[in-house]
Amino acid sequence: MDYVQLPNRIIICIDMKSFFASVSSIIRGMDPLKTRHAVVGDIKRSGSVVLAATPLLKKGGIKTGSHLFDIPKRQNIHVVNPSMGRYIKVSNYISSLVLQYVTPEDFHANGIDDSRISDVYIPSSRFFGKSQILFRDYTNRKEVELLLLELLNEVCFL
Structure with missing residues (x-):
């Protein structure tokens, strides 16, 4: 091929x-x-x-x-x-966050914890976030992990 x-x-x-x-x-x-x-x-x-x-x-x-x-x-x-029920609620919330930034045609959920996003804008810098989904630009992967953990914590108690 x-x-x-x-x-x-x-x-x-x-x-x-x-x-x-x-x-x-x-x-x-x-x-x-x-x-x-x-x-x-x-x-x-x-x-x-x-x-x-x-x-x-x-x-x-x-x-x-x-x-x-x-x-x-x-x-x-x-x-x-x-x-x-809680897992589905959290998964749906995460999907709704992603769908704020990509079209439904480009978002493909393959399961409760597995999905694909195609044809998305990827910034050319080495920063995580670039203010697309995260609150500010992050240069440290650990900071991103902590932020996502905090967001998930909020979702679990909705």
């Missing part, structure tokens, strides 16, 4: 990190990047499947598809049932 013949497009892929576990952590006032949190199908069934786990829990070997009985029973590990 001659790729030169294909259209040259910019596509942004959005895959929200450990979405169910992140939202569930924030609802409980925890930072999903600093806590061990798992969302399982049913906390009353030991064979229940892990639907999502925070990055720290994943580092410990617990990941999506693991079972509840695989999770060590420790005080610093939080295991909860899913809250699908």
Whole structure:
């Protein structure tokens, strides 16, 4: 295949990190990047499947598809049932934010935590934000992560 013949497009892929576990952590006032949190199908069934786990829990070997009985029973590990209504609400809110800046034709939701944006304006600078969605220009990735965490915190309690 001659790729030169294909259209040259910019596509942004959005895959929200450990979405169910992140939202569930924030609802409980925890930072999903600093806590061990798992969302399982049913906390009353030991064979229940892990639907999502925070990055720290994943580092410990617990990941999506693991079972509840695989999770060590420790005080610093939080295991909860899913809250699908809340996840859908947060996902819809995030989608509505994106749709303020791109046309519906260029926004493609592939699931509750996965979407694509095509044919969008990308600034030529190395700044994050450029005042398109974020409140000011950011040069530090950590600042952007903290801001997005704060925004998600607000959405979880709508």
